[in-house]
Amino acid sequence: NAGVMQNPRHLVRRRGQEARLRCSPMKGHSHVYWYRQLPEEGLKFMVYLQKENIIDESGMPKERFSAEFPKEGPSILRIQQVVRGDSAAYFCASFITGGTGELFFGEGSRLTVL
Amino acid sequence: TQLLEQSPQFLSIQEGENLTVYCNSSSVFSSLQWYRQEPGEGPVLLVTVVTGGEVKKLKRLTFQFGDARKDSSLHITAAQPGDTGLYLCAGADNNNNDMRFGAGTRLTVKP
Numbered sequence: 001n002a003g004v005m006q007n008p009r010h011l012v013r014r015r016g017q018e019a020r021l022r023c024s025p026m027k028g029h030s031h032v033y034w035y036r037q038l039p040e041e042g043l044k045f046m047v048y049l050q051k052e053n054i055i056d057e058s059g060m061p062k063e064r065f066s067a068e069f070p071k072e073g074p075s076i077l078r079i080q081q082v083v084r085g086d087s088a089a090y091f092c093a094s095f096i097t098g099g100t101g102e103l104f105f106g107e108g109s110r111l112t113v114l
Numbered sequence: 115t116q117l118l119e120q121s122p123q124f125l126s127i128q129e130g131e132n133l134t135v136y137c138n139s140s141s142v143f144s145s146l147q148w149y150r151q152e153p154g155e156g157p158v159l160l161v162t163v164v165t166g167g168e169v170k171k172l173k174r175l176t177f178q179f180g181d182a183r184k185d186s187s188l189h190i191t192a193a194q195p196g197d198t199g200l201y202l203c204a205g206a207d208n209n210n211n212d213m214r215f216g217a218g219t220r221l222t223v224k225p
């Protein structure tokens with residue numbers, strides 16, 4: 001049973017370009033979280049998604065950021081017109097409802113904006 | 115909005131020493147989890163505590179959930195260099211729908 005898969009692991013973008021980060025949850029998991037982590041810091045909540053539904057996006061900037069989790073395919077975090085301050089590690093975590101509540105994390109996508 | 119405060123933020127100790135890190139909040143949680151994150155990797159769950167006053171042991175790690183379910187502690191006995199990492203606590207609201215993380219305690223155990 002494959003774990004949570006994130007790609008790309010590393011992404012370099014120039015200011016103004018778009019960054020698209022993908023997350024495939026564990027098999028059978030229909031909920032995902034996206035978190036952002038700056039160096040030497042903890043995890044900052046961004047968005048919580050269920051398939052075809054955004055449950056809580058209160059941690060995500062209203063401009064330039066969007067997230068989706070379609071019925072088929074991975075969850076995608078999209079950052080438009082990236083700026084240097086967007087440089088960070090972005091982690092996705094999935095879990096199964098009715099389970100222990102454990103979050104299973106991917107290895108993260110590290111975005112560098114030049 | 116729940117706010118989880120972890121202390122200390124950084125901790126550097128020698129191998130063999132004991133340590134305790136804390137996770138505090140003004141909110142009540144239905145459950146609280148501790149994760150450990152190593153450089154370049156995602157966090158991995160260590161334990162989930164659910165009942166107020168609960169104590170769980172995982173080898174040299176002892177986790178306690180406060181009676182009021184607002185705080186938790188992690189005690190490590192005879193720390194080893196392999197314990198080095200970022201320790202994160204995470205709390206879920208009463209519906210277990212919203213997981214929020216503290217800023218973490220960054221532990222370094224020197225040989």
